[in-house]
Amino acid sequence: MKRRFKPTLSGCVLAIAVIALVVIGPLLPAGLRSLLIDIMIFSIYAMAFDLLFGYSNQFSYGQATFFGLGAYGILLPVLHFGVNLWVGLLAALILCVVFGLGLGFISVRLGGAYFVIITIIFNMVFYLLSLDWTWLTGGDDGLTFTAPPVDLGLGQFSLYNPIVNYYFILAFLVVSYIVLRRLVESPIGKVLIAIRENEDRASLLGYNVFRYKLLAFVVSALFTGLAGALYALRNRYASADYFSIILSGEPIVWTIVGGSGTLIGPIIGVAIINPIIYYVGVFWKHYLIIIGLLLILIFRVSPKGIMGVIRSKIMGRG
Amino acid sequence: MAENNIILETRGLTKNFGGLVALDHVDFKLREGELRAIIGPNGAGKTTFLNVLTGRLPPTSGKVFFKGEDITGLPSYKITRKGIALSLQLVNIFPELTVFENVWVGAQMRFKACRNPFTKAESLTPIRRWVEEICRKVGLHDKMDEVASNLSHGDQKLLDIAIALSTEPTLLLLDEPLAGLSRKEFAEITEVIRELSKTKTIILIEHNIDAAMKLAHKITVLDRGRIIAEGEPSEISENAKVQEVYLGRRR
Ligand SMILES: Nc1ncnc2c1ncn2[C@@H]1O[C@H](COP(=O)(O)OP(=O)(O)OP(=O)(O)O)[C@@H](O)[C@H]1O
Ligand SMILES: [Mg+2]
Numbered sequence: 001m002k003r004r005f006k007p008t009l010s011g012c013v014l015a016i017a018v019i020a021l022v023v024i025g026p027l028l029p030a031g032l033r034s035l036l037i038d039i040m041i042f043s044i045y046a047m048a049f050d051l052l053f054g055y056s057n058q059f060s061y062g063q064a065t066f067f068g069l070g071a072y073g074i075l076l077p078v079l080h081f082g083v084n085l086w087v088g089l090l091a092a093l094i095l096c097v098v099f100g101l102g103l104g105f106i107s108v109r110l111g112g113a114y115f116v117i118i119t120i121i122f123n124m125v126f127y128l129l130s131l132d133w134t135w136l137t138g139g140d141d142g143l144t145f146t147a148p149p150v151d152l153g154l155g156q157f158s159l160y161n162p163i164v165n166y167y168f169i170l171a172f173l174v175v176s177y178i179v180l181r182r183l184v185e186s187p188i189g190k191v192l193i194a195i196r197e198n199e200d201r202a203s204l205l206g207y208n209v210f211r212y213k214l215l216a217f218v219v220s221a222l223f224t225g226l227a228g229a230l231y232a233l234r235n236r237y238a239s240a241d242y243f244s245i246i247l248s249g250e251p252i253v254w255t256i257v258g259g260s261g262t263l264i265g266p267i268i269g270v271a272i273i274n275p276i277i278y279y280v281g282v283f284w285k286h287y288l289i290i291i292g293l294l295l296i297l298i299f300r301v302s303p304k305g306i307m308g309v310i311r312s313k314i315m316g317r318g
Numbered sequence: 319m320a321e322n323n324i325i326l327e328t329r330g331l332t333k334n335f336g337g338l339v340a341l342d343h344v345d346f347k348l349r350e351g352e353l354r355a356i357i358g359p360n361g362a363g364k365t366t367f368l369n370v371l372t373g374r375l376p377p378t379s380g381k382v383f384f385k386g387e388d389i390t391g392l393p394s395y396k397i398t399r400k401g402i403a404l405s406l407q408l409v410n411i412f413p414e415l416t417v418f419e420n421v422w423v424g425a426q427m428r429f430k431a432c433r434n435p436f437t438k439a440e441s442l443t444p445i446r447r448w449v450e451e452i453c454r455k456v457g458l459h460d461k462m463d464e465v466a467s468n469l470s471h472g473d474q475k476l477l478d479i480a481i482a483l484s485t486e487p488t489l490l491l492l493d494e495p496l497a498g499l500s501r502k503e504f505a506e507i508t509e510v511i512r513e514l515s516k517t518k519t520i521i522l523i524e525h526n527i528d529a530a531m532k533l534a535h536k537i538t539v540l541d542r543g544r545i546i547a548e549g550e551p552s553e554i555s556e557n558a559k560v561q562e563v564y565l566g567r568r569r
Contacts, residue, residue, distance in 0.1 A: 187426045187439050194423040197412040204372075204410070205424040205485055206398035 014264075018174055025166045033166055035278050039270050040173045041230045042250070046258075046266030047180050048223035049251030054260030055184055056216035057196035058108070061248050062119030065103065065126045066096050066221040068243035070228030072130075072137060075238045079145040085233075088148065092229040093222055100221025101214070108213045123245050130240040142239025145232075159233060169230055176223055180263055183219065192216055196261070253291065257298055259305025268306050324386075325350040325489060325519050326371070331380035333363070333370050333543075340366040342543035343380065348489075353515040355522045355534035359563065363543040364523045365407055368491050372404045373397045384489070399427070403487035407494045407523070409474045411481060413467040417458055420466050420477055421449045424484030449484070456480045456510050472503030476510065483514070490514065493523045508533065531555065539563075 021036075028036065045067060052058050073092030077083045083091070107118040130137040137143065149156040150168055157164040183189055191212050194202040203209045232238040241247075254269030273291060280287040302308040326348040333341040340363045348354055356364050369375040371382055373394035381390045389397055398404075412420045422439070425448050439445075453459040456476045461469065466477055475495055482490060495511065496504055511533060514520065524530040530537055531551040539547040539554060541563045547554055554560055 182436050182438070185438050185440070186436055187442070190419070190423055190426060190439050193415070193419075194412055197414055198410065201410050201412060201481070202423065203395050204374075204398060204404055204406075205481070206395050206427050208393075208395050 014177075018170075021170055022167075025170070026163050030162060033162060035275065037166055037169050037234060038278075039274050040169045041227050041234065042254070042270045042274060043173055043267040044176045044230070045224055045227035046251050046254045046270050047176060047263050048220045048227065050255055050260055050263055050266045051180060051184070051192075051223070052216055052220040053252075053255060054262065054266075055189065055192045055196060056213050057199075058213060058217065059116050059252075060107075060119040060217075060220075061116055061245070061252070062121075062123030063220070063224050063251060064243050064245060064247035065119075065123045066100065066224035067228035067231070067247055068126060068130060068238070068240075069096050069099055070225030071232035071238040071242045073225060074229040075143060075145050075232050076136075078148055079143065083148075085148040085150055089226075089229055092225055096221045096225030096228075097218055100218040100225075104214050104217035104221065108210060108217055111213075120245070120248075123243065123248050127240060127243040127245060130243045137238075137240060139240050142237055142241070144237045147233050147236050165234060169234065172226065172230060176226065177263065180219075180223065184263065188212070188215070193261070253295065255305070256295060257305055259302075259307030259311075262305075262307040265305050265307035272306075323350045324348065325384065326521075327383040328371070329381045329383075331367075331370060331382065332378045333366050333375060334378045339543050341370065341377070341380075344540075344543070344545055346538065346545065348519065348521065350488075350519055353511075353520045353522060353533060353535050355524050355530035355537045356540055357524055357527055357530050357537060358540035361542075362540040364540055365493055366543075367540070368404060368493055368521070368523065371397075371491065372402060374404075398485060398487075401486075401488040402491065403482035403485055403489070404491045405478045405482040405493065405495060407497070409471070409478055411466045411474060411477050414465065416463050416465055417453065417469070417477055417480075418449060418462040421452050421480050421484045424481050425449050425452070427485045452480050452483050455483065455513070457506065470503070472499050472506065475499065475503070475507060479507075479510065479514075488519060490518050490520045491523075492520065494525055495522070496529055497525055504529075527555075 025033065045063070049060070049063055052060055070092045073095035074088040077091045078088045103122050107115050107122070110118055131139050133139070147159040149158050150164065159165050159168060184192070191202065191207050194205075195207070195209055195212055199209055228242060232242070251266065254273060255266045256269070257272060258267065258269030259265030272294070276290055277287060280290060298305060324347050326346070328344055328346040331341055331344040331346070332339070344367065356367065358364055366375065370377045373389070373392050373396070376391060381388055383389065384397075384400055384402060389400065412423065422445065425445050426439075428448065429442065429445055450459060450462070453462050456479055458473065458476055458480060461473065466474065469477060479492065479495060492511070495507055499507065508529065511520065511522065515533075522530065522533060534551060536549065537551055537554045538545055539560050546563060547557045547560045549557070
C-alpha cells in the first residue's frame with residue numbers, strides 16, 4: 001500500500017537508537033550517563049509540549065505547572081504515606097490529569113492569545129504558592145525523599161543504582177514515545193493536525209474543536225507530569241523551582257530547535273541544548289549566548305527546525 | 319403531501335449586525351434533490367444566510383429546520399454532523415496538508431473505526447477508498463499527493479468542495495464556488511456541480527446570474543436581507559423587481 005501521509009523518521013532508525021542506548025548504558029562514564037538520564041526525562045517533557053504546540057497549535061508558556069505537580073504528586077505520597085513506586089507514579093499522573101482538565105477547561109475555552117496568558121498566570125500562581133506553602137512543598141529549599149525500589153514482581157531494583165535508574169528512565173521514554181506516536185498517527189492525531197492547520201475548517205467538518213484541544217492539553221499535562229515525577233525520583237528531591245517559569249520556556253526552545261509537530265524533533269532539541277548547558281554552563285555563565293545564536297541560526301537556515309532539514313533533504317518532503 | 323420532501327426551511331430568519339439588518343425575516347423552503355441558486359447584489363446577505371443556517375452565526379430571531387428538526391442555535395459542528403456541509407466563499411482548506419490528507423480529515427467523520435484512538439489512521443482502508451472516490455468525483459485524483467497550497471486557485475476551490483463532500487452531506491452549501499476562476503476552471507467546476515446535483519441537494523450562491531440560470535432548478539433573489547423574488551430561471555429573468563435591483567444595478 002502506498003504511503004500517503006507525511007513520512008516520519010523511520011521506526012528502524014529509532015529502534016537502532018534505542019538498542020544503542022541499551023547497550024552503551026553500563027559502559028558510560030557516570031557523568032555522561034547522568035546527563036543522558038536528564039536528556040531522556042526532558043525528552044518526555046519535550047514531546048508532551050510538542051503534542052500541545054506542534055500538533056494542536058496551543059502555545060503554552062506554563063507547562064512547568066504540570067512538571068511540578070508531577071514531581072510533588074509522587075514525592076508527597078511516598079514521603080508521607082510510604083506508598084510504593086507504582087502507586088506514587090499513579091498518584092502523580094492522576095493529579096496531573098485532574099489539574100489538566102481543570103486548567104485546560106479554562107485556558108482552552110478562552111483560546112488564542114488568552115491561552116498563552118492564562119497558562120503563564122496559572123504557572124505563576126503555582127510557583128508562588130509552592131514558594132509560600134513551605135509546610136507542604138518545602139518552598140525554595142524543597143523536600144527530599146527516599147526513592148522507593150522498582151518492584152517488577154520478579155525482584156526489586158534500587159533506583160540508587162545509577163544503571164537501574166538509567167534503564168528505568170529509558171523504558172519510560174520508549175513507552176511515552178510509542179504512546180504519543182500512536183496517538184498522533186491515529187485518527188485523533190489527524191484531527192489535531194487539521195485543527196492546527198485550520199481550526200475553522202475542522203469545526204466545519206463536524207469536529208468539536210474544544211474537546212480535541214482539551215484532550216491534547218490533558219495528555220500533554222499527563223506526560224509533562226510523568227517527566228516531573230521521574231525527575232523528582234531521579235533527584236530524590238523536589239522544590240518550588242520545579243514550577244519555575246524558566247522551566248516552562250525550555251520546551252519552547254527544544255521544540256523550535258528540533259522542529260515542532262514531529263515528536264522526535266524536540267528530543268533532538270533536548271539532546272543538543274542540554275549538553276551545551278551541561279558542558280559549557282559549568283565554566284562560562286553566559287552560555288545562553290550560544291543557545292541564542294543557535295536559535296537565530298535555526299530560524300535563518302530552517303524555520304522548521306532540524307527535523308525540517310532532515311525531512312526535506314533526506315526524505316524529500318517538507 | 320408536498321411538505322414531506324422539504325429538507326430545509328427557515329421561518330422569519332433575521333440577523334442584525336448592530337443597526338444593520340443583514341437578514342430580514344427570511345422564509346425559505348428547499349426541496350430534497352433541488353439545486354437552488356441564491357443570487358443578489360453585494361452585501362445582500364447571502365453569505366450571512368449560509369452562516370446562520372450552519373450555526374456559524376446565531377440568528378437574531380427566527381428558526382431553521384432541517385429534515386423537520388429545529389436546528390436553530392446548535393453549534394456548527396453539530397449541524398455538520400446532521401448532514402449539512404458548507405464550502406465558504408474564500409478558499410478554506412488545510413494549506414500545508416496534501417490533497418489526500420485534506421479530504422481524509424472529513425472522511426474520518428463517517429467511520430466508526432475512527433473512534434479507536436490507537437488504530438493507525440493509515441491502516442483504515444475503507445476511508446482511503448472513500449477519499450479516493452471523492453477526489454475522483456471532483457477530478458483531483460491525479461493530484462492527491464500535492465500539497466494544497468501549491469494547487470491553482472481553481473483546484474483549491476475543487477478541493478474545498480471535496481472537503482465539504484467528504485463528510486457525505488445530504489445538503490451542500492456552496493458560497494460562490496465559481497467566482498474568480500479562469501474560463502476553463504469555470505467550466506470544470508460547473509460540470510462538477512451539475513454532476514453532484516444528481517445525488518445531492520445543493521444551495522448555490524452565485525454572483526454570475528447567467529451561471530445561476532443555467533445550473534439551477536429554481537432561483538431565490540435576495541436584496542438587503544429580504545427575498546424579493548423566487549421562481550424558475552425564466553420567471554426570474556423576466557421579473558421587473560429583479561431587473562431593477564439586481565440586473566439594473568449591474569449595468
Ligand atoms: N460579521 C459581520 N459583522 C458585521 N457586519 C457583517 C458581518 N458579516 C456581514 N456583515 C454585513 O452584512 C451585510 C451582508 O453581508 P454578506 O456577506 O452576507 O453579503 P453577501 O450577499 O454575501 O455579499 P457578497 O456578494 O459581497 O459576498 C453586509 O452589509 C456586510 O457588511
Ligand atoms: Mg458573500
